[in-house]
Amino acid sequence: MSDASNHILPVYREFPPSPPLAPYVECYWTMRAAGSSTPTPNRVLPDGCVDIIFDATEPASAFDPSRGTVIGVMRRPRVVMLGGPLELIAVRFRPGCGRIFFPVPMSELADYSIALSDLWRDGIRDVAMPLDDGATIARRLERFDMLLARRLGSAPVPDRSVAGALGLIGRSGGRIAISALEKSLGVSGRHLARRFNDQVGLAPKMLARIVRFQNAAALLRRGSAIDPHELVHHCGFHDQPHLIHEFRSLSGLTPTQFGREMAGRV
Secondary structure, rough: OOOOHHHOOEEEEOOOHHHHHHHOOOEEEEEEEEEEEOOEEEEEEOOHHHOEEEEEOOOOOOOOEEEEEEEEOOOEEEEEEEOOOEEEEEEEEOOOHHHHHHHOOOOOOOOOOOHHHOOOOOOOOOOOOOOOOOOOOOHHHHHHHHHHHHHHOOOOOHHHHHHHHHHHHHHHEEEEEEOHHHHHOOOHHOOOOHHHHHHHOOHHHHHHHHHHHHHHHHHOOOOOOHHHHHHHHOOOOOOHHHHHHHHHHOOOOOHHHHHHHHHHHO
Protein backbone atom coordinates (compact mmCIF):
# COMPACT_ATOMS: atom_id res chain seq x y z
CA MET A 1 0.00 0.00 0.00
CA SER A 2 1.38 3.43 -0.88
CA ASP A 3 1.93 6.07 1.77
CA ALA A 4 -0.99 8.52 1.70
CA SER A 5 1.40 11.34 2.53
CA ASN A 6 2.94 10.87 -0.88
CA HIS A 7 -0.41 11.64 -2.58
CA ILE A 8 -1.23 15.18 -1.50
CA LEU A 9 -4.15 16.43 -3.54
CA PRO A 10 -3.97 19.92 -5.03
CA VAL A 11 -6.18 22.62 -3.52
CA TYR A 12 -8.49 24.25 -6.07
CA ARG A 13 -10.35 27.52 -5.38
CA GLU A 14 -12.55 29.85 -7.43
CA PHE A 15 -12.97 33.62 -7.15
CA PRO A 16 -15.55 35.91 -8.80
CA PRO A 17 -14.47 38.54 -11.35
CA SER A 18 -15.27 42.21 -10.95
CA PRO A 19 -18.90 43.12 -11.86
CA PRO A 20 -18.06 44.64 -15.29
CA LEU A 21 -16.37 41.37 -16.31
CA ALA A 22 -18.93 38.98 -14.81
CA PRO A 23 -20.93 38.60 -18.07
CA TYR A 24 -17.79 37.33 -19.81
CA VAL A 25 -15.65 35.70 -17.10
CA GLU A 26 -16.99 32.64 -15.30
CA CYS A 27 -14.37 32.82 -12.56
CA TYR A 28 -10.77 33.23 -11.62
CA TRP A 29 -9.26 30.08 -10.16
CA THR A 30 -6.16 28.96 -8.37
CA MET A 31 -4.56 25.58 -7.82
CA ARG A 32 -1.88 24.93 -5.25
CA ALA A 33 -0.05 21.73 -4.40
CA ALA A 34 2.79 20.92 -2.08
CA GLY A 35 5.72 18.81 -3.13
CA SER A 36 4.98 15.11 -3.58
CA SER A 37 7.31 12.17 -4.11
CA THR A 38 4.64 10.51 -6.25
CA PRO A 39 2.96 12.45 -9.11
CA THR A 40 -0.80 12.79 -8.67
CA PRO A 41 -3.10 12.45 -11.71
CA ASN A 42 -5.45 15.39 -12.23
CA ARG A 43 -8.30 14.77 -14.69
CA VAL A 44 -9.30 17.84 -16.71
CA LEU A 45 -12.72 17.61 -18.36
CA PRO A 46 -14.23 19.49 -21.32
CA ASP A 47 -16.44 22.36 -20.15
CA GLY A 48 -16.84 24.55 -23.25
CA CYS A 49 -14.61 27.26 -21.77
CA VAL A 50 -11.32 28.92 -22.70
CA ASP A 51 -8.79 29.58 -19.93
CA ILE A 52 -5.66 31.67 -19.44
CA ILE A 53 -3.30 30.01 -16.97
CA PHE A 54 -0.37 31.74 -15.30
CA ASP A 55 2.25 29.56 -13.62
CA ALA A 56 3.28 31.29 -10.40
CA THR A 57 5.11 28.30 -8.95
CA GLU A 58 8.60 29.74 -9.07
CA PRO A 59 9.22 32.57 -6.58
CA ALA A 60 9.33 35.65 -8.78
CA SER A 61 9.76 39.38 -8.29
CA ALA A 62 7.12 40.27 -10.87
CA PHE A 63 3.72 39.11 -12.00
CA ASP A 64 3.97 39.24 -15.78
CA PRO A 65 0.72 38.24 -17.55
CA SER A 66 2.61 37.84 -20.83
CA ARG A 67 3.93 34.56 -19.41
CA GLY A 68 0.43 33.10 -19.41
CA THR A 69 -0.81 30.21 -21.54
CA VAL A 70 -4.17 30.15 -23.32
CA ILE A 71 -5.95 26.79 -23.17
CA GLY A 72 -8.58 26.40 -25.90
CA VAL A 73 -11.90 24.60 -25.59
CA MET A 74 -11.51 20.87 -25.10
CA ARG A 75 -13.35 18.10 -26.93
CA ARG A 76 -11.68 15.31 -25.01
CA PRO A 77 -10.33 14.85 -21.46
CA ARG A 78 -6.76 15.27 -20.35
CA VAL A 79 -4.96 13.68 -17.42
CA VAL A 80 -2.19 15.92 -16.14
CA MET A 81 0.33 14.47 -13.71
CA LEU A 82 1.05 16.89 -10.87
CA GLY A 83 4.27 16.38 -8.99
CA GLY A 84 6.29 18.81 -6.91
CA PRO A 85 5.24 22.26 -5.70
CA LEU A 86 2.64 23.96 -7.88
CA GLU A 87 0.84 27.30 -7.92
CA LEU A 88 -1.42 28.28 -10.81
CA ILE A 89 -3.54 31.41 -11.20
CA ALA A 90 -6.06 31.48 -14.03
CA VAL A 91 -9.11 33.05 -15.62
CA ARG A 92 -11.93 30.98 -17.11
CA PHE A 93 -14.11 32.65 -19.76
CA ARG A 94 -17.76 31.78 -20.13
CA PRO A 95 -18.60 29.66 -23.21
CA GLY A 96 -18.61 31.87 -26.29
CA CYS A 97 -16.81 34.75 -24.57
CA GLY A 98 -13.20 33.85 -25.35
CA ARG A 99 -13.64 35.28 -28.85
CA ILE A 100 -14.37 38.68 -27.31
CA PHE A 101 -10.85 38.80 -25.93
CA PHE A 102 -8.82 36.98 -28.58
CA PRO A 103 -8.22 37.94 -32.24
CA VAL A 104 -8.64 34.44 -33.71
CA PRO A 105 -11.59 32.07 -34.22
CA MET A 106 -12.00 29.86 -31.17
CA SER A 107 -11.98 26.77 -33.39
CA GLU A 108 -8.28 27.46 -34.04
CA LEU A 109 -7.61 27.01 -30.32
CA ALA A 110 -9.72 23.88 -29.81
CA ASP A 111 -7.71 21.14 -28.05
CA TYR A 112 -4.69 23.42 -28.26
CA SER A 113 -2.62 25.67 -26.03
CA ILE A 114 -0.65 28.75 -27.04
CA ALA A 115 1.42 31.43 -25.29
CA LEU A 116 -0.70 34.45 -24.36
CA SER A 117 1.93 36.76 -25.82
CA ASP A 118 1.35 35.17 -29.25
CA LEU A 119 -2.26 36.35 -29.17
CA TRP A 120 -1.89 39.61 -27.27
CA ARG A 121 1.13 41.36 -28.71
CA ASP A 122 0.47 44.72 -27.08
CA GLY A 123 -0.94 46.14 -23.88
CA ILE A 124 0.51 43.41 -21.68
CA ARG A 125 3.90 44.45 -20.44
CA ASP A 126 2.67 47.60 -18.78
CA VAL A 127 0.36 45.53 -16.58
CA ALA A 128 3.27 43.56 -15.10
CA MET A 129 3.54 44.33 -11.41
CA PRO A 130 6.34 43.77 -8.93
CA LEU A 131 5.05 41.42 -6.25
CA ASP A 132 6.90 39.92 -3.33
CA ASP A 133 6.48 36.27 -2.40
CA GLY A 134 3.80 37.17 0.13
CA ALA A 135 1.54 38.98 -2.32
CA THR A 136 -2.11 38.09 -1.86
CA ILE A 137 -4.25 36.36 -4.45
CA ALA A 138 -6.50 39.43 -4.43
CA ARG A 139 -3.64 41.66 -5.59
CA ARG A 140 -2.76 39.26 -8.37
CA LEU A 141 -6.36 39.03 -9.53
CA GLU A 142 -6.55 42.80 -9.68
CA ARG A 143 -3.92 42.55 -12.43
CA PHE A 144 -6.18 40.21 -14.38
CA ASP A 145 -9.11 42.57 -13.93
CA MET A 146 -7.07 45.45 -15.29
CA LEU A 147 -5.75 43.41 -18.21
CA LEU A 148 -9.15 42.06 -19.25
CA ALA A 149 -10.94 45.38 -18.81
CA ARG A 150 -8.53 46.97 -21.29
CA ARG A 151 -9.20 44.26 -23.85
CA LEU A 152 -12.94 44.47 -23.32
CA GLY A 153 -13.00 48.13 -24.30
CA SER A 154 -12.07 47.30 -27.90
CA ALA A 155 -13.83 43.93 -28.13
CA PRO A 156 -16.31 43.04 -30.91
CA VAL A 157 -20.01 42.75 -30.10
CA PRO A 158 -21.00 39.10 -29.49
CA ASP A 159 -23.30 37.49 -32.07
CA ARG A 160 -26.93 37.47 -30.85
CA SER A 161 -27.71 34.07 -32.31
CA VAL A 162 -24.76 32.53 -30.46
CA ALA A 163 -25.77 34.20 -27.19
CA GLY A 164 -29.33 32.97 -27.65
CA ALA A 165 -28.20 29.44 -28.44
CA LEU A 166 -25.88 29.34 -25.43
CA GLY A 167 -28.76 30.37 -23.19
CA LEU A 168 -31.09 27.71 -24.58
CA ILE A 169 -28.46 24.98 -24.35
CA GLY A 170 -27.61 25.93 -20.78
CA ARG A 171 -31.21 26.19 -19.58
CA SER A 172 -32.09 22.83 -21.15
CA GLY A 173 -29.10 21.14 -19.58
CA GLY A 174 -27.88 20.20 -23.04
CA ARG A 175 -31.10 18.35 -23.85
CA ILE A 176 -32.40 20.66 -26.58
CA ALA A 177 -32.32 19.26 -30.11
CA ILE A 178 -30.28 21.29 -32.57
CA SER A 179 -33.27 21.48 -34.92
CA ALA A 180 -35.32 23.01 -32.10
CA LEU A 181 -32.48 25.41 -31.44
CA GLU A 182 -32.45 26.59 -35.05
CA LYS A 183 -36.24 26.96 -35.12
CA SER A 184 -36.34 28.91 -31.88
CA LEU A 185 -33.66 31.33 -33.04
CA GLY A 186 -34.89 31.58 -36.64
CA VAL A 187 -31.48 30.81 -38.11
CA SER A 188 -30.17 28.09 -40.40
CA GLY A 189 -28.00 25.27 -39.15
CA ARG A 190 -25.20 26.43 -41.41
CA HIS A 191 -25.28 29.95 -39.99
CA LEU A 192 -25.31 28.70 -36.40
CA ALA A 193 -22.48 26.24 -37.03
CA ARG A 194 -20.36 28.96 -38.63
CA ARG A 195 -20.90 31.41 -35.78
CA PHE A 196 -20.25 28.72 -33.14
CA ASN A 197 -17.07 27.75 -34.93
CA ASP A 198 -15.87 31.34 -34.62
CA GLN A 199 -17.07 32.31 -31.16
CA VAL A 200 -17.31 29.05 -29.19
CA GLY A 201 -14.87 26.75 -30.97
CA LEU A 202 -17.30 23.83 -30.87
CA ALA A 203 -20.32 22.76 -32.89
CA PRO A 204 -23.64 23.43 -31.11
CA LYS A 205 -24.25 19.68 -30.74
CA MET A 206 -20.82 19.16 -29.17
CA LEU A 207 -21.42 21.93 -26.64
CA ALA A 208 -24.81 20.45 -25.79
CA ARG A 209 -23.12 17.07 -25.19
CA ILE A 210 -20.59 18.70 -22.87
CA VAL A 211 -23.27 20.56 -20.90
CA ARG A 212 -25.32 17.36 -20.43
CA PHE A 213 -22.20 15.43 -19.42
CA GLN A 214 -21.12 18.14 -16.97
CA ASN A 215 -24.52 18.02 -15.28
CA ALA A 216 -24.18 14.27 -14.79
CA ALA A 217 -20.57 14.58 -13.64
CA ALA A 218 -21.57 17.22 -11.09
CA LEU A 219 -24.04 14.81 -9.49
CA LEU A 220 -21.40 12.10 -9.22
CA ARG A 221 -18.77 14.58 -8.04
CA ARG A 222 -21.01 15.58 -5.13
CA GLY A 223 -21.25 11.95 -4.12
CA SER A 224 -24.95 11.71 -4.94
CA ALA A 225 -26.28 8.20 -4.36
CA ILE A 226 -28.00 8.05 -7.73
CA ASP A 227 -28.79 4.89 -9.67
CA PRO A 228 -27.35 4.82 -13.23
CA HIS A 229 -30.86 4.44 -14.67
CA GLU A 230 -31.98 7.47 -12.69
CA LEU A 231 -28.94 9.39 -13.93
CA VAL A 232 -29.95 8.58 -17.52
CA HIS A 233 -33.44 9.98 -16.96
CA HIS A 234 -32.38 12.97 -14.85
CA CYS A 235 -29.75 14.25 -17.29
CA GLY A 236 -31.45 13.39 -20.57
CA PHE A 237 -29.39 10.52 -21.98
CA HIS A 238 -31.15 8.12 -24.36
CA ASP A 239 -30.30 5.01 -22.33
CA GLN A 240 -27.52 3.55 -20.19
CA PRO A 241 -25.23 2.63 -23.13
CA HIS A 242 -25.50 6.26 -24.28
CA LEU A 243 -24.58 7.46 -20.77
CA ILE A 244 -21.56 5.16 -20.66
CA HIS A 245 -20.46 6.16 -24.16
CA GLU A 246 -20.59 9.86 -23.30
CA PHE A 247 -18.65 9.39 -20.07
CA ARG A 248 -15.97 7.36 -21.82
CA SER A 249 -15.70 9.98 -24.56
CA LEU A 250 -15.65 13.05 -22.31
CA SER A 251 -13.94 11.77 -19.15
CA GLY A 252 -12.11 8.63 -20.25
CA LEU A 253 -13.99 6.65 -17.58
CA THR A 254 -17.31 4.89 -17.13
CA PRO A 255 -19.77 6.62 -14.74
CA THR A 256 -18.93 4.06 -12.05
CA GLN A 257 -15.19 4.61 -12.45
CA PHE A 258 -15.69 8.37 -12.47
CA GLY A 259 -17.71 8.24 -9.25
CA ARG A 260 -15.03 6.14 -7.55
CA GLU A 261 -12.27 8.49 -8.68
CA MET A 262 -14.17 11.50 -7.32
CA ALA A 263 -14.86 9.69 -4.03
CA GLY A 264 -11.13 9.02 -3.68
CA ARG A 265 -10.43 12.75 -3.84
CA VAL A 266 -12.49 13.58 -0.76
